[in-house]
Amino acid sequence: MDAVTQLQRQLVDYTNSLFLEGFLDDQFNQLQQLQDESNPDFVVEVVSLFFQDSERLLNELAKVLEQQNIDFKKVDAHVHQLKGSSSSIGAQRVQRVCITFRNCCEEKNIEGCLKYLQQLRHEYSLVKNKLETLFKLEQQLLAAGGTIPLY
Amino acid sequence: MTTTANGVASWRRISDKIDGFDLSPSKSDEVHVLAVDDSFVDRKVIERLLTISSCKVTAVDSGRRALQFLGLDEEENTNSFDGLKVDLIITDYCMPGMTGYELLKKIKESSTFKEIPVVIMSSENVLARIDRRVQEDFIVKPVKLADVKRIKDCMTREIKLGNEESGINKRSYEKAECEIVGDGLGCSLMKRLGRVGSGDGFQWLSDYCLSKAGGVLSIALLSKREGLQNLSASGHGWS
Numbered sequence: 320m321d322a323v324t325q326l327q328r329q330l331v332d333y334t335n336s337l338f339l340e341g342f343l344d345d346q347f348n349q350l351q352q353l354q355d356e357s358n359p360d361f362v363v364e365v366v367s368l369f370f371q372d373s374e375r376l377l378n379e380l381a382k383v384l385e386q387q388n389i390d391f392k393k394v395d396a397h398v399h400q401l402k403g404s405s406s407s408i409g410a411q412r413v414q415r416v417c418i419t420f421r422n423c424c425e426e427k428n429i430e431g432c433l434k435y436l437q438q439l440r441h442e443y444s445l446v447k448n449k450l451e452t453l454f455k456l457e458q459q460l461l462a463a464g465g466t467i468p469l470y
Numbered sequence: 471m472t473t474t475a476n477g478v479a480s481w482r483r484i485s486d487k488i489d490g491f492d493l494s495p496s497k498s499d500e501v502h503v504l505a506v507d508d509s510f511v512d513r514k515v516i517e518r519l520l521t522i523s524s525c526k527v528t529a530v531d532s533g534r535r536a537l538q539f540l541g542l543d544e545e546e547n548t549n550s551f552d553g554l555k556v557d558l559i560i561t562d563y564c565m566p567g568m569t570g571y572e573l574l575k576k577i578k579e580s581s582t583f584k585e586i587p588v589v590i591m592s593s594e595n596v597l598a599r600i601d602r603r604v605q606e607d608f609i610v611k612p613v614k615l616a617d618v619k620r621i622k623d624c625m626t627r628e629i630k631l632g633n634e635e636s637g638i639n640k641r642s643y644e645k646a647e648c649e650i651v652g653d654g655l656g657c658s659l660m661k662r663l664g665r666v667g668s669g670d671g672f673q674w675l676s677d678y679c680l681s682k683a684g685g686v687l688s689i690a691l692l693s694k695r696e697g698l699q700n701l702s703a704s705g706h707g708w709s
Contacts, residue, residue: 346612353518353615361518368510399564403593404511407612 323465330456331468337453342446347409366450369408373443376401380436384429394432395424401439412442501625502526506536506561506573507591512611516560516591519618528556533568533576536561542580556586558625560609563592589621 320328337343354361376397383393402417416439423431457467503525507513513529520527530536537543540556559577561570568576574588593611607624609617 346614349612349614350515353515353522358518365511365514365518368514372510396566400509403611404509406593407509407511407515409612 322463323460326456326460326463327465327468330453330460333453333456337449341411342449344409344411346406350408363454366408366454369404369410370447372404373401373413373447377436377440377443380439384432384436389427389429389432391424391427391432395421398424398439410446413439413446416442500524500526501557501622502528502555503558503560504536504539504556505529506531506533506559506565506570508532508562508565512562512591512613516613516618519613519615520560522615523618523622525558525618525622533561533565533570533573536573537576540577540580540583542576542583556583558587558589558621560589560591560621562611563590587625 338347350362350365380394380397383390383397398417398420402414402421405411405413405417416435420432420435420439423435460467501524503520505513505516505520505527507516507529508531513531517527517529528539530539534543536559559573561573563570570590570592574590577586577588578584587607589607589609591609591611591613607621609621
């Protein structure tokens with residue numbers, strides 16, 4: 320098997336695993352459909368925006384939850400934003416944690432919020448890792464002269 | 471939008487309706503969309519979705535900026551409309567400062583722009599007590615290519631009521647006036663129309679959320695993610 324075929328196989332397998340394990344959902348496919356020769360880096364660009372946005376929001380969340388009097392409305396607003404952007408790129412597991420996190424906000428449950436913030440950080444770093452690996456594989460494939468398969 | 475005596479509703483390109491603007495179809499067939507969303511990620515996605523659907527896009531990050539672009543912002547004191555003509559406005563619902571609904575209201579209050587169709591995007595099954603005569607459509611986030619295509623198709627064709635191509639009796643659906651409360655629209659709606667709830671049912675519903683009859687707009691909220699079980703409806707006026 321030549322290098323290109325092998326890399327392609329690796330990429331496809333890896334991508335499939337991300338879907339199977341629930342890291343990504345169909346919305347990610349939607350994004351890939353929007354990528355073409357005129358916009359070859361679209362997915363990477365959107366995902367990078369997501370990374371920036373998420374990191375900002377996670378920091379804000381930590382700050383707000385450190386306060387004496389927690390402003391749960393603010394917490395909810397940040398989680399809502401994160402829920403939105405994760406859903407827009409198909410980061411399913413992150414989105415799901417956001418949903419349960421918001422319930423804690425509604426209940427003004429401090430412990431719950433802190434717990435979910437931790438879980439959120441965890442899921443975020445997982446999906447970030449996975450996506451970075453995915454992009455790396457794509458780069459390797461392209462460098463070897465291959466093309467990214469249409470999933 | 472116009473509604474004729476027998477209830478035929480039509481979507482018309484704003485170019486057909488506004489005098490005083492040079493909007494000859496021969497100039498450009500491209501639909502110009504003003505997209506409003508406070509999220510970087512969503513702005514980028516919606517921009518791409520629209521571009522790939524052959525629309526011109528202007529994306530702004532707030533209702534305020536949208537009004538500025540249209541020349542409606544009081545503080546700017548602009549009387550001239552120097553942007554490109556806007557054919558459609560797509561806005562996020564939940565935004566800090568001015569919500570999508572507040573933006574929609576401002577636009578509908580303007581004699582110049584009230585004819586521009588406004589589509590609202592939201593991830594929530596919001597308490598959508600939105601004046602149904604002003605809101606043209608609703609998209610559930612995350613936005614997909616199919617959603618944009620649907621909106622665009624509706625903009626450029628006439629929706630004739632009583633069209634049987636769906637194989638469903640559209641009449642009964644069209645006469646519905648629905649309030650989407652809390653959990654949204656669903657099982658009861660479809661049962662009334664003689665269809666058992668299923669995933670497919672939702673897909674069908676979303677195709678007709680633009681139906682308009684006698685000035686009453688039916689809003690269909692598609693929420694595949696939440697599933698049928700979360701949905702309920704209070705509706706009246708079904709035939």
